[in-house]
Amino acid sequence: MADSAVTDEPETKDDIDRAKNDGKELTKEEKQRLRKEKKQQRKSKEKNDDKESEKEKKSFPAAAPASQPPTQPTTHKAPPAVPAPAPVPVPASEAPAPAEKPAKSKAELKAERRARQEADRASKQGKKGEVGPQASTSKPKAPPSELQPVVKRLPEHVQVDNPDVLKKLAKKLERQQTDDAAAKFKIPLRLDYGYKVSLFSHLHQYSRKSPLTQQLSIPSTVIHPAIVRLGLQYSQGIVAGSNARSVALLHAFKQVIRDYNTPPNEELSRDLVNKLKPYISFLNQCRPLSASMGNAIKYIKKEISNIPNQCKEEEAKSKLLTCIDCYIEEKIVLAARAIAKYSIEKINDGDVILVYGCSSLVNHILCEAFNKNIKFRVIVVDSRPRLEGREALRRLVQGGIRCTYVLISAVSYILPEVSKVFLGAHALLANGYVMSRVGTSQIALVAKAFNVPVLVCCETYKFCERVQTDSFVSNELDDPDDLIVTRKGKTQLEDWLQVDFLGLLNLVYDVTPPDFVDLVITELGMIPCTSVPVVLRVKNVDQ
């Protein structure tokens, strides 16, 4: 603690000032900084030769800042880094020897990183002579440790254009295996398919025709069969919709826990978490995890690590199973009932309600409202290529509700009849934006133009601490072949892969700005879109 305080003097002062205003985060930031310092120390130990570290120790008593550049000829590349270590070690010269290493290695690492970044940028500009506004979005992302400590690590699935990240991921997948498994039982890396639109070169684009499970050997000793089945269901779209995916995930984890046996010298709390890691990577490869799944996984990991050491295995397992059941019951089932109760207050007789796509929550609300004998009719809006609205249509018609069905291009024709719009959400972001199925923002836009109120229904477990302002930086690209259609015997886009200059884009999500949304109905009540970070804070305090 003392070392870091001395070497990071100017930054720490600012941090402390900042942290005084938000009291809680001081300790978190300090902890993160500590962790980073340790990581950098470890990295510098790998990079520098032992000789050089010895040389540094020897040259330190000389205390000449000018002598330091010559002792690190191989590692220093960029000239601007040279003056940087000079002033920094001067105040640190009073500090003991180990304190010097973090200061120098940090600056030297910074220099290396800068040089690498510039090399990347130059090579990228040479490779892509692409359109200007799009080139700006494909700039290499700065390695996360250079950013402020508050920002978390960038997930891998939005850094597809960075070859280093891909290599790291491949290595990680290789490493995640049980001790007795041979190297061939590694989790396979899924390959991208087809021509990707340059704006989205940082995202994966998979083909449904080549699922990940084809590359797995049978039997797979690394991955539990329930997880393999789940992964296949995700990648083929059999289980879709954020609630359905979370519930399926939790049930699969319950099965994993039931079948789990603690190895002899390990503790359940630590080993089970490590066991789950390769499963999660595998599922991520099949289909990127949703925000709701991320929150569920965080909860499970926390519960597992909170199991006391002296707990017997059977007891611990049954405790975990009840925890998971509780989570599903509270956060999904009961929350749906509470949201339905609040929403029914907003539905009146004679209403014409517009819904988009298939949201399990919105369907539940409408069926409940119908059972309470409120007279309303529903307009279901659907869009290609997923055509999820047909599923919603079937459920509502089975419930006995009068429905109309249109495609999203006819929305401005049908909106003058509509009195309210109910939308479901995939996640609610901390800056008030609603992340949902692609097309939701369009419906909200047109509804706003016609002055029709837009209500979003979302459980609180889907609230997410990420922020996002557009639909590009973090999205999912679905199989582009889905856009191909055969009409009157002619398929226009059949051989789009052979045609140069032609790309197909099949987005899955988009973000709706908060000024389009009038109300968010959660189980905690009816809140405006901008109150999402308040709810997140309250939840964090509770936990």
Add this chain to the structure above:
Amino acid sequence: MPGPDKETDLTERIEAFLSDLKRGGCGTGPLRGSAETARETTALLRRITAQARWSSAGDLMEIIRKEGRRMTAAQPSETTVGNMIRRVLKIVREEYARSRGSSEETDQQESLHKLLTSGGLSEENFRQHFAALKANVIEAINELLTELEGTTDNIAMQALEHIHSNEVIMTIGRSRTVEAFLKDAARKRKFHVIVAECAPFCQGHKMATSLSKSGIETTVIADAAIFAVMSRVNKVIIGTQTVLANGGLRAVNGTHTLALAAKHHSTPLIVCAPMFKLSPQFPNEEDTFHKFVSPHEVLPFTEGDILSKVNVHCPVFDYVPPELITLFISNIGGHAPSYIYRLMSELYHPEDHEL
């Protein structure tokens, strides 16, 4: 006898044209594009002028009006037919006035003073006979036909003034005018086009393949992604089926959403529409504005069990109000939507607005 033969020949041609119009009523558009329809209509009117029996301008106008009413009734959504008829009527009026010797200017300007002082034009009944009228009218119609043939090229010639390099342009569905426009610009500039496919007929696919074959970098997106992608778009260039009298559009469905998204992001919306698409209709005639086609394109018959319990709509057109439009590019240059009413008064005579 040449007379009756010519007449039966003429009526045959008119009937053939009417049945063509009636058949081209499905959502994928008429059997031929609007430019072709306009040309065929004008050619037919020229034939009527040449072969029908009339002695004065008034008779000719009556015949044209009668046939015109039948043609517009055959396919009300095909407004170019009506537009051409009104153009020809205006031509007849002009030629008549020129033959009579009175200047065209005084006839056109309906000042408040004129309205009060003279019944003026209403007394004019076009009964005078002029020998040269037929030849003049046919010559003027020939000029009109030449103008029609050059519209797409005239519009495409203006492309380089509006598209700069490295732009991202968005369009929806398929418009031959926009296709020619973009291909002309692509000869000199490099840019990227995003095409919204425009379900359920997915005409955007054909547009995308055609553009990519000319070497333009094209991306096809689903209709639902229009707003998501709009933030990276520099311009929106669309075609339309009709330009209405107030400067609004009657365009393929999905265009209103596109226009709203463009307005939200302050992206200019450019409409490429030749002059023959300008129609003196207003959008408030609700019962004739919308056209619906078979909903099996939206919800196919394979979904049989729910079909009987559900209403399905498949509208073909959208109304786009003039506030959302930035610029009209036509064969006579570029105009703001607020100028459309003036163009209309130059093309059509107010008394012909109701055929």
